[in-house]
Amino acid sequence: xxxxxxxxxxxxxxxxxxxxxxxxxxxxxxxxxxxxxxxxxxxxxxxxxxxxxxxxxxxxxxxxxxxxxxxxxxxxxxxxxxxxxxxxxxxxxxxxxxxxxxxxxxxxxxxxxxxxxxxxxxxxxxxxxxxxxxxxxxxxxxxxxxxxxxxxxxxxxxxxxxxxxxxxxxxxxxxxxxxxxxxxxxxxxxxxxxxxxxxxxxxxxxxxxxxxxxxxxxxxxxxxxxxxxxxxxxxxxxxxxxxxxxxxxxxxxxxxxxxxxxxxxxxxxxxxxxxxxxxxxxxxxxxxxxxxxxxxxxxxxxxxxxxxxxxxxxxxxxxxxxxxxxxxxxxxxxxxxxxxxxxxxxxxxxxxxxxxxxxxxxxxxxxxxxxxxxxxxxxxxxxxxxxxxxxxxxxxxxxxxxxxxxxxxxxxxxxxxxxxxxxxxxxxxxxxxxxxxxxxxxxxxxxxxxxxxxxxxxxxxxxxxxxxxxxxxxxxxxxxxxxxxxxxxxxxxxxxxxxxxxxxxxxxxxxxxxxxxxxxxxxxxxxxxxxxxxxxxxxxxxxxxxxxxxxxxxxxxxxxxxxxxxxxxxxxxxxxxxxxxxxxxxxxxxxxxxxxxxxxxxxxxxxxxxxxxxxx
Numbered sequence: 100x101x102x103x104x105x106x107x108x109x110x111x112x113x114x115x116x117x118x119x120x121x122x123x124x125x126x127x128x129x130x131x132x133x134x135x136x137x138x139x140x141x142x143x144x145x146x147x148x149x150x151x152x153x154x155x156x157x158x159x160x161x162x163x164x165x166x167x168x169x170x171x172x173x174x175x176x177x178x179x180x181x182x183x184x185x186x187x188x189x190x191x192x193x194x195x196x197x198x199x200x201x202x203x204x205x206x207x208x209x210x211x212x213x214x215x216x217x218x219x220x221x222x223x224x225x226x227x228x229x230x231x232x233x234x235x236x237x238x239x240x241x242x243x244x245x246x247x248x249x250x251x252x253x254x255x256x257x258x259x260x261x262x263x264x265x266x267x268x269x270x271x272x273x274x275x276x277x278x279x280x281x282x283x284x285x286x287x288x289x290x291x292x293x294x295x296x297x298x299x300x301x302x303x304x305x306x307x308x309x310x311x312x313x314x315x316x317x318x319x320x321x322x323x324x325x326x327x328x329x330x331x332x333x334x335x336x337x338x339x340x341x342x343x344x345x346x347x348x349x350x351x352x353x354x355x356x357x358x359x360x361x362x363x364x365x366x367x368x369x370x371x372x373x374x375x376x377x378x379x380x381x382x383x384x385x386x387x388x389x390x391x392x393x394x395x396x397x398x399x400x401x402x403x404x405x406x407x408x409x410x411x412x413x414x415x416x417x418x419x420x421x422x423x424x425x426x427x428x429x430x431x432x433x434x435x436x437x438x439x440x441x442x443x444x445x446x447x448x449x450x451x452x453x454x455x456x457x458x459x460x461x462x463x464x465x466x467x468x469x470x471x472x473x474x475x476x477x478x479x480x481x482x483x484x485x486x487x488x489x490x491x492x493x494x495x496x497x498x499x500x501x502x503x504x505x506x507x508x509x510x511x512x513x514x515x516x517x518x519x520x521x522x523x524x525x526x527x528x529x530x531x532x533x534x535x536x537x538x539x540x541x542x543x544x545x546x547x548x549x550x551x552x553x554x555x556x557x558x559x560x561x562x563x564x565x566x567x568x569x570x571x572x573x574x575x576x577x578x579x580x581x582x583x584x585x586x587x588x589x590x591x592x593x594x595x596x597x598x599x600x601x602x603x604x605x606x607x608x609x610x611x612x613x614x615x616x617x618x619x620x621x622x623x624x625x626x627x628x629x630x631x632x633x634x635x636x637x638x639x640x641x642x643x644x645x646x647x648x649x650x651x652x653x654x655x656x657x658x659x660x661x662x663x664x665x666x667x668x669x670x671x672x673x674x675x676x677x678x679x680x681x682x683x684x685x686x687x688x689x690x691x692x693x694x695x696x697x698x699x700x701x702x703x704x705x706x707x708x709x710x711x712x713x714x715x
Contacts, residue, residue: 134230268297421447431571434621453497475527505545
């Protein structure tokens with residue numbers, strides 16, 4: 100092979116290698132995420148990769164018509180672009196420039212452009228550009244600047260005083276409200292403020308330590324401010340919230356954000372509200388005193404709740420009993436609420452401001468009971484080192500409640516009789532009688548008349564304590580009160596156990612209503628508390644009750660009562676039963692219930708009870 104043929108073959112090989120290299124460049128350029136484009140010396144687009152077509156929304160038809168650089172660039176950037184092109188053609192290139200382009204769809208693009216000349220031999224034939232769309236970054240920066248501007252405006256005009264300070268408390272920035280609170284001129288620079296943050300927000304050592312550990316603190320201060328635009332001269336109360344920025348800080352490092360509000364007027368308003376509440380409370384006391392004797396047609400009386408006619412009669416007579424000094428005997432089974440009755444009488448009586456002291460007479464042997472009731476003198480027995488007043492002395496002017504009086508011994512009965520007859524007694528070891536003014540309320544679950552007949556209880560003492568009698572019915576005789584009592588205990592135990600139980604299920608209510616309650620209300624209370632311990636839902640179920648309530652058949656009439664939905668339905672059921680008992684006579688029904696017939700008619704109307712018109 101001659102030299103010419105060899106030369107031609109080498110040239111052809113180099114041309115193939117050049118074409119392959121150009122193809123690799125074109126293929127690579129097509130895959131790049133940025134725009135690669137070329138322009139001739141007239142700044143007419145000669146090449147762009149796919150990203151360029153997508154970015155500028157160009158088509159092949161656009162290439163045929165010709166696309167010029169200055170048709171794409173914003174007119175405001177034309178002059179700068181000419182200078183940049185001149186510099187690139189004269190060797191100053193490699194520094195990216197930012198340009199704004201308005202696309203044909205109206206979208207504004209922010210582009211970062213890096214350019215270099217295209218050189219062919221010794222001639223520059225055009226310009227090559229690498230373009231990155233930075234619109235998202237520019238827009239985000241613009242939004243951030245706008246957000247910062249809005250935030251600074253909000254902070255500046257916030258009614259809450261806001262300040263920044265360094266770790267030593269020296270102010271570095273503050274808003275208008277902070278200046279106004281502390282009389283700082285609007286043109287004063289932070290460095291010119293004559294005090295530090297911790298001078299006016301004097302924190303105790305414990306709170307300074309918490310700040311240094313990176314925790315925010317709240318603090319109230321009393322500061323004397325002279326001639327402030329907001330409050331004038333005088334003592335002002337400020338509420339501070341100070342937060343370290345960036346975690347833990349030290350006195351010589353870190354940054355604190357302080358927020359402060361003038362609480363002076365709020366304090367004055369609170370003091371005025373307290374004084375107004377005190378006046379209203381005093382007025383309410385007078386109103387309560389006038390209403391104390393009135394028992395409204397409600398289901399509650401003090402701490403007792405009931406809808407039964409028997410209990411309503413007791414509610415009606417308690418205020419009358421309370422106004423007299425006569426001795427009261429409260430009888431009833433254990434757990435029926437005898438002490439509640441005694442306390443209600445005391446609270447309604449003129450003695451309400453004096454002590455109410457209760458004692459269980461069966462809880463102590465005679466000698467201890469006597470010392471508890473009457474006290475003793477120093478030396479009365481071995482350990483009696485000093486005088487001790489008894490219950491009767493401590494309750495002077497008030498009320499003594501003698502629970503289970505039917506079980507005291509004959510000797511103690513004689514001593515109690517003397518107190519009731521003569522209002523005097525002698526302490527153990529004493530030689531002089533002590534006179535007291537005490538009202539006695541006694542209670543028993545025994546049949547005292549039967550004990551008197553057997554000689555087990557003094558007849559004269561019985562008549563002394565039985566001046567006024569309150570006989571409490573057992574819970575099994577007032578089953579309609581069980582749902583009402585359950586509601587009462589739910590409210591009480593929700594507070595005690597910090598729960599939100601709302602009701603008792605129908606199954607659990609049926610179990611409660613079918614039980615005879617030998618322990619009466621106290622047993623029901625214990626059953627509800629037992630249920631509260633185990634209930635994790637908003638409704639008490641049968642499984643939450645003690646075991647004795649989970650078995651047994653319903654008592655007569657219980658199945659009807661247990662399926663009522665609310666207390667209005669329960670009241671309606673009760674009224675209908677009494678109406679039926681009275682042969683449909685509304686007048687006799689009202690008389691049976693102890694209410695006026697007009698009141699009964701209103702109840703019928705409210706509960707939707709329809710009856711035949713009754714002939715007079």
